[in-house]
Amino acid sequence: MTWKIALGIWMALVIAASFLYAPPALGLGEVSRIIFYHVPLAWVAVLAYLVSMVNAVQYLRTGRMEFDRRTSFNAEIGTVFALLATVTGAVFAKNTWGAYWNWDPRQTSIFVLLLIYAAYFALRSAVEEEEQRARLSSVYAILAFLTVPFLVFIIPRVYSTLHPDPIINVEGRLKMNTQMLQVFLASLAGFTGIYFWIYNLQTRIIKLQEKFKKDMRG
Amino acid sequence: MVTGFFIWVKQAAAILQKDIKVEFRTKYSLNSFLMFALTTLVLVSFSVGPYLLDEVVHSALIWIILFFSAMGGLARSFVKEQEKGTVYALKLSAVPETVYLGKFIYNLSLLFLVIIIVIPFYIFFLSPPVGNPGLLALVLFLGSLGLAAASTILAAIVSQANVKGNLLPVLAFPILLPLLTAAINGTRLALEGFPLGKAMAELQILISFFAIMFTVSLLLFNFVWET
Numbered sequence: 375m376t377w378k379i380a381l382g383i384w385m386a387l388v389i390a391a392s393f394l395y396a397p398p399a400l401g402l403g404e405v406s407r408i409i410f411y412h413v414p415l416a417w418v419a420v421l422a423y424l425v426s427m428v429n430a431v432q433y434l435r436t437g438r439m440e441f442d443r444r445t446s447f448n449a450e451i452g453t454v455f456a457l458l459a460t461v462t463g464a465v466f467a468k469n470t471w472g473a474y475w476n477w478d479p480r481q482t483s484i485f486v487l488l489l490i491y492a493a494y495f496a497l498r499s500a501v502e503e504e505e506q507r508a509r510l511s512s513v514y515a516i517l518a519f520l521t522v523p524f525l526v527f528i529i530p531r532v533y534s535t536l537h538p539d540p541i542i543n544v545e546g547r548l549k550m551n552t553q554m555l556q557v558f559l560a561s562l563a564g565f566t567g568i569y570f571w572i573y574n575l576q577t578r579i580i581k582l583q584e585k586f587k588k589d590m591r592g
Numbered sequence: 593m594v595t596g597f598f599i600w601v602k603q604a605a606a607i608l609q610k611d612i613k614v615e616f617r618t619k620y621s622l623n624s625f626l627m628f629a630l631t632t633l634v635l636v637s638f639s640v641g642p643y644l645l646d647e648v649v650h651s652a653l654i655w656i657i658l659f660f661s662a663m664g665g666l667a668r669s670f671v672k673e674q675e676k677g678t679v680y681a682l683k684l685s686a687v688p689e690t691v692y693l694g695k696f697i698y699n700l701s702l703l704f705l706v707i708i709i710v711i712p713f714y715i716f717f718l719s720p721p722v723g724n725p726g727l728l729a730l731v732l733f734l735g736s737l738g739l740a741a742a743s744t745i746l747a748a749i750v751s752q753a754n755v756k757g758n759l760l761p762v763l764a765f766p767i768l769l770p771l772l773t774a775a776i777n778g779t780r781l782a783l784e785g786f787p788l789g790k791a792m793a794e795l796q797i798l799i800s801f802f803a804i805m806f807t808v809s810l811l812l813f814n815f816v817w818e819t
Contacts, residue, residue, distance in 0.1 A: 434815050490766040497763060500753040510749050513812045517745065517767060520804055524770035524797065 378571065385564045388557065396557040399550075405469040408462055410557055414565035416459040416484075421569060422452030423487070427519045430512040440580050442508035445515060446498065447576045451569070453491045460484050483525035490518040600693075603686050607694025611669075612701075621672075625665025625702060629710045632657045637717040650720040651779035654711070655772055658739070661706065663761040666699050666743045670751035679751075688817040689810050692744060696806075699747075700740040707732055723785020731782055731791070734798035735775035741802055742767055745809040748816045771801045 392410040399406035426448035433441035463481070464474040475481060497514055501507035550558060615621055636653055645653075673679040682691060711732065715722065722728060743764055750759045778794035 434812075486766050486769050489769075493763050493766055496759065497749070497753065500755040500759055502754050506752060509815055510752060513745075513815050514749060514763065516812060517742075517805075517808065520808060521767055521770050524801065 381564065381567045381571065384560070384567070388561045388564050391557045392561065396554045397551065399554070405466060408466050410561045412459060412462040412466060413558070414562045415455050415462060417562060418565050418569045419452045419455035419459055419487075421566070422448045422455060423491075423519075425573075426452060427515055430515040433508060433512045434516075439504070439508060440584065442512065443580050443583070444576065445512060447580070449491050449494055449515070451572055451576075453488065456484060456488055456491075460488070486521070486525055490521070494518065600687065600690055603690035604693035604697070607682075607686060607691055608697050611694065611698040615698075621665060621668050622702060622705065624668075625661060626706055626709060628664045629657055629661035629706050630713065632661060633710060633714055633717065640718065645718070645720070647721065647780050647783040650718065650783055651776045653718075654714060654779055655735075655776050657710065657714070658707065658736075659765075659768070659772065660761065661710075662703060662739055662743060663764060665702060665706070666740070667747050667750060667756075667760040669695050669699055669744070670748045671756055674751050683817065688814045691817060692748075692810060692813040695748075696740055696744045696809075699744050700736065703736045703740050707736060720783055721785070722783060724782045724787065727786070727788055727791055728779065728782035730788075730795065731775060731778035731798070734795060734802065735771065735778075738771045738798060738802040738805055739768065741805040741809060742771070745805075745813060745816065748813065752816070771798065774798050774801070 388410070392407055396407065396410070398404050399409075426445050429441045429445040429448065432438075433445060460481075463484070467476070467478075467481070468474045471478075494511060494514055498507055498511050501510055636657065670679075673682060714720070743760070746760060746763050746767070750756055750763065753759055774794045774797035778791050778798065781791045781794065
């Protein structure tokens with residue numbers, strides 16, 4: 375309980391600091407403050423998708439239903455965060471590039487990511503039998519995850535992008551001043567904390583579902 | 593080990609032979625696949641009419657025709673086993689990986705046949721400039737390898753779903769997008785007449801996409817196939 379209150383205070387401080395403490399980036403102006411939300415949202419989306427994929431592999435290895443539940447739960451959370459990252463990115467794009475959407479390679483890749491998981495949910499709703507659904511959708515989740523390196527590393531190299539350098543770029547250097555970096559890392563930690571909160575809730579829901587099913591049978 | 597591999601190849605060849613024999617008796621898959629591709633092509637040709645298109649539009653149209661007709665044509669390969677009830681006999685008698693391999697080669701040959709017929713028709717109706725025919729053939733060849741590898745395992749997944757209708761294109765599009773982007777760009781370069789060296793990046797993407805899809809499909813097919 376205490377860590378949840380601490381997380382609440384932490385996030386409130388991050389939000390206040392992102393507007394009051396950190397200076398705006400040179401050349402971009404006040405719009406640059408969106409980085410304190412956009413990047414952590416994208417990071418949590420990637421984290422949730424990764425956990426989802428790992429659970430899909432685990433399901434195929436063990437055949438235990440809780441792994442499949444976790445796969446779909448994390449896919450849902452990843453989709454919510456990816457949508458938020460897309461929207462914040464589009465707002466940034468409107469203010470700096472002049473249009474909400476212009477099929478920049480980065481926008482293309484997040485769009486395809488959303489499409490993949492939309493297809494994943496479509497597949498899940500098309501199979502009625504529980505175990506079969508788990509098996510087929512796990513295979514699809516792994517297959518779909520394989521296209522991510524093409525979208526993230528290869529396509530943006532072949533076609534040029536306007537997107538600002540990812541924080542960990544090729545040179546491995548951070549291009550922020552100290553105050554920005556402090557707020558940025560604090561925000562990253564805060565959002566990761568929120569993800570773990572959701573993950574915790576998931577575990578409890580899955581346990582309750584299992585218990586409920588057992589009670590129904592017995 | 594060597595004899596094991598030999599049995600493996602023999603089984604895959606037997607499944608391929610069976611599929612070809614069934615296909616020659618009805619000619620249903622090939623006919624519907626081909627007619628779908630040709631009607632789309634004629635529709636495109638009608639709507640474009642006398643206007644001159646540039647190479648970008650030509651290459652996009654070629655791959656849109658190929659993608660959607662492949663989705664229609666290749667979805668049948670596993671559904672027909674399910675409908676006739678032969679799927680259980682196949683599950684009992686063959687190693688899962690050989691089923692994938694046999695179906696993959698069968699789908700690939702269907703795709704090749706359609707490409708061999710449709711592309712000359714495309715050139716006939718819409719007269720795109722073909723600057724480098726060799727590169728065009730290479731891009732089509734490598735593109736159809738990846739297309740067949742991915743859609744074979746996806747068709748197996750779809751055949752087990754309760755709603756089979758339009759699921760295959762929905763599942764295949766996001767997975768095939770890297771392949772399609774590279775193939776469309778490679779086709780554009782071929783139409784504009786660039787030499788082979790200029791399209792190296794696209795060819796590498798196509799080859800690696802096929803290699804990854806093929807290997808992982810072989811690894812995962814067991815899970816799709818078992819009941």
